[in-house]
């Protein structure tokens with residue numbers, strides 16, 4: 001049977017890697033993206049693939065979305081389009097609400113009219129992290145801190161996906177990502193600490209570490225290489241879990257240590273300065289991904305040093 005997947009935000013960093021994977025797996029891929037942060041260059045290798053359709057448009061455009069569903073009748077949706085920045089959501093919560101929830105609702109209205117089989121919804125394990133004490137990790141069952149509009153819209157989106165699944169009969173997986181990095185990531189938003197540092201380092205410009213006074217090495221995060229993220233999406237399309245799964249390595253790394261690792265892998269030596277943290281930033285975040293392993297057999301395979309080494313190789317090829 002033909003498999004057609006709608007990838008929203010497919011011209012973005014993660015979405016473009018997913019479009020490539022789904023085509024390689026034999027899906028028809030329909031990608032919608034308004035290119036607000038995505039880029040057609042990310043789709044250069046697949047834009048002429050006979051099973052690939054690109055639609056430039058906004059997920060909040062109800063008429064366009066309904067037409068797209070009517071024409072392509074996707075069996076699956078992988079929803080990556082979003083306002084993705086914690087800091088920007090604090091500055092402009094209305095925009096965050098509009099893209100992340102009104103946009104989702106526009107898609108769900110289409111699902112009511114044109115039923116699907118599987119919905120993959122992307123959430124944020126970092127922003128939804130519980131308050132971490134000692135050497136614990138954040139699990140899916142923990143209560144999230146919800147200290148930014150972005151955390152609130154992603155969490156509410158999860159609940160809509162679950163509620164609509166019960167009402168309209170699709171299977172789903174919510175993938176709660178840690179901090180993802182890899183080729184095509186651009187330095188912006190919440191998710192850009194590695195490309196922001198890297199851009200500065202390659203230009204021999206000092207970077208700024210935004211942190212709390214009692215955390216001299218910076219806030220902590222869990223970093224996952226994009227190939228691992230592609231793999232869990234592949235698995236979630238094959239075997240729905242009907243629950244939330246964390247996508248993390250379980251390794252808690254301070255931002256200063258990330259900076260030092262980038263310097264080492266790229267063989268550079270550039271200064272870094274301290275500043276106060278941004279509103280909405282969680283202090284510590286590290287994910288327990290045991291549920292992803294139990295339900296999908298997924299485990300992060302690419303350690304940080306290996307991921308940064310692959311990123312360096314990719315940038316050298318692109319030169």
Ligand SMILES: NC(=O)c1ccc[n+]([C@@H]2O[C@H](COP(=O)([O-])OP(=O)(O)OC[C@H]3O[C@@H](n4cnc5c(N)ncnc54)[C@H](O)[C@@H]3O)[C@@H](O)[C@H]2O)c1
Nearest residue numbers: 009012013014033034035036037038058059081082180191
């Ligand atoms: N990168 C990370 O570390 C990380 C961590 C947690 C969650 N996420 C989530 O993963 C998803 C993808 O993030 P990314 O890092 O690839 O970012 P990205 O900015 O590269 O991708 C988002 C894509 O969505 C598109 N888009 C935004 N608003 C749109 C709209 N209204 N209509 C149509 N398209 C729209 C953008 O143009 C872009 O191509 C987002 O949902 C983000 O919240 C990312």
